[in-house]
Amino acid sequence: MSVRNVLVLGDSPHAAGLLEQLDQDPGSQRQPDASGLPDVAILAGSGEADLAVAMSLLESDRPLIVVAGPHLAAAAVHRLALVASDARSTIRCWLPAVRELTPLEKTLSPAPSLRVDRADNRPVEDLLFDDLARLGRLAGRFDQVNATLGPSGTVKLESDLGSDATWTLRPTNGPAEVTLLVGDKPLDLQQSTGDDPETEWLEMANGASHLELEELIDVVETFAAIQESARRQRAIDLHHEPTSERTVFKSQMAAVGCLLLLLTLLGLVILLVLGAALDPTSTRAGRAARVGFLLENDDFLNNTATLSEAGTDHLERIAGRIEHVRVPIVVSATGNSDLDNGRRAVVEDELDRRSIGVREGQVITDKPPAKWAQTLLKFARIAWIAPLVVFLVLQGLILATRRASGRRVSQSDRMVR
Numbered sequence: 001m002s003v004r005n006v007l008v009l010g011d012s013p014h015a016a017g018l019l020e021q022l023d024q025d026p027g028s029q030r031q032p033d034a035s036g037l038p039d040v041a042i043l044a045g046s047g048e049a050d051l052a053v054a055m056s057l058l059e060s061d062r063p064l065i066v067v068a069g070p071h072l073a074a075a076a077v078h079r080l081a082l083v084a085s086d087a088r089s090t091i092r093c094w095l096p097a098v099r100e101l102t103p104l105e106k107t108l109s110p111a112p113s114l115r116v117d118r119a120d121n122r123p124v125e126d127l128l129f130d131d132l133a134r135l136g137r138l139a140g141r142f143d144q145v146n147a148t149l150g151p152s153g154t155v156k157l158e159s160d161l162g163s164d165a166t167w168t169l170r171p172t173n174g175p176a177e178v179t180l181l182v183g184d185k186p187l188d189l190q191q192s193t194g195d196d197p198e199t200e201w202l203e204m205a206n207g208a209s210h211l212e213l214e215e216l217i218d219v220v221e222t223f224a225a226i227q228e229s230a231r232r233q234r235a236i237d238l239h240h241e242p243t244s245e246r247t248v249f250k251s252q253m254a255a256v257g258c259l260l261l262l263l264t265l266l267g268l269v270i271l272l273v274l275g276a277a278l279d280p281t282s283t284r285a286g287r288a289a290r291v292g293f294l295l296e297n298d299d300f301l302n303n304t305a306t307l308s309e310a311g312t313d314h315l316e317r318i319a320g321r322i323e324h325v326r327v328p329i330v331v332s333a334t335g336n337s338d339l340d341n342g343r344r345a346v347v348e349d350e351l352d353r354r355s356i357g358v359r360e361g362q363v364i365t366d367k368p369p370a371k372w373a374q375t376l377l378k379f380a381r382i383a384w385i386a387p388l389v390v391f392l393v394l395q396g397l398i399l400a401t402r403r404a405s406g407r408r409v410s411q412s413d414r415m416v417r
Helices: 013-024 048-059 074-087 124-139 189-193 197-205 213-232 245-277 284-291 309-321 337-353 371-383 386-416
Strands: 004-009 028-031 040-043 064-067 091-094 114-119 144-148 153-158 165-170 177-182 185-187 329-332 363-366
Touching: 004 013, 004 048, 013 028, 013 040, 013 064, 013 091, 013 197, 040 048, 048 064, 048 074, 064 074, 074 091, 074 213, 091 213, 114 124, 124 153, 124 165, 124 177, 124 213, 144 213, 153 213, 245 371, 245 386, 284 329, 284 363, 309 337, 329 337, 337 363
Parallel strands: 004 028, 004 040, 040 064, 064 091, 114 165, 329 363
Antiparallel strands: 114 177, 144 153, 153 165, 177 185
């Protein structure tokens, strides 16, 4: 008889019963590591390394049993679902609490309200996850949750189409108790353990599953929403979308878009602060540079007071506008007072030669704005808006590509017809 090699990834307490049955099965043995392909893999953890191995095995068409429990994150289950969909593999789910339960819509109509009352001192997460899976199996998906959690807790689950449910927990000094009411009728939870629980491992290894993958996704998403509701102390709406590359892409693009909007607003604040601190128009030289009335070192021959050819052209342009601009002509200061005075005198003489009267104080010397400050402001003006522009352009390309793809599909459909 061949022995079934089983690779166990993780050590969730929810897997204790499954692993006990595995160890008691003479036809199965644990595989010590992932060096070889196992016959079956059990994902009983939520670590990134365990998740990576599980996805790799799914791609290799190895059966994967996922132990359902509060350790599972919704993002991890979605990633597994995407890989399983691409590899056309099946994921089996281990959660004995729902084994024998049947949906209410098949037995009762209209669907009554559900209520779970627990008196227990165990951690709320472990109790809530199993009961949430039971309620989901009986009533289907829920569309809104409102929760208060602690040593005692209350969770209200509302559905747009099916049954509403309420879950309560209170501490106790006596034995643990649980009651599940379907309307006014109690439901025996012991039936969910089945007639022979010791055969569950063999059934699971041969292809059985306590939960469909879509059910597991609903449970982990609802459980995460309950935790968020308890943290934020408000109702949380659930929007159920099928797991696909498209929905993941939409979620990622929405997150990126929100992040870019936030960064754009932050960048605008930084730009305003930099603009106020490094405003070039706060000095006379800065104001003159803004209107083209600043004569810099390049407008003079090196270390002389003689205007260069470019400086002569620049002064000619200034002379043509001097009557219309109420800003003094500024000669860039060099730190050499004699050179600065000489350059200012040359400018005044050139203007006088052009029959332009220069009043006192209209030609001055001043330190020019720092080049690095101007460069930094130019970079900041581009940097704060560029990421958002790129994002919007990419969104436009995606939309154009989608429309072109839709037209090609419709044309091919018409050709087939």
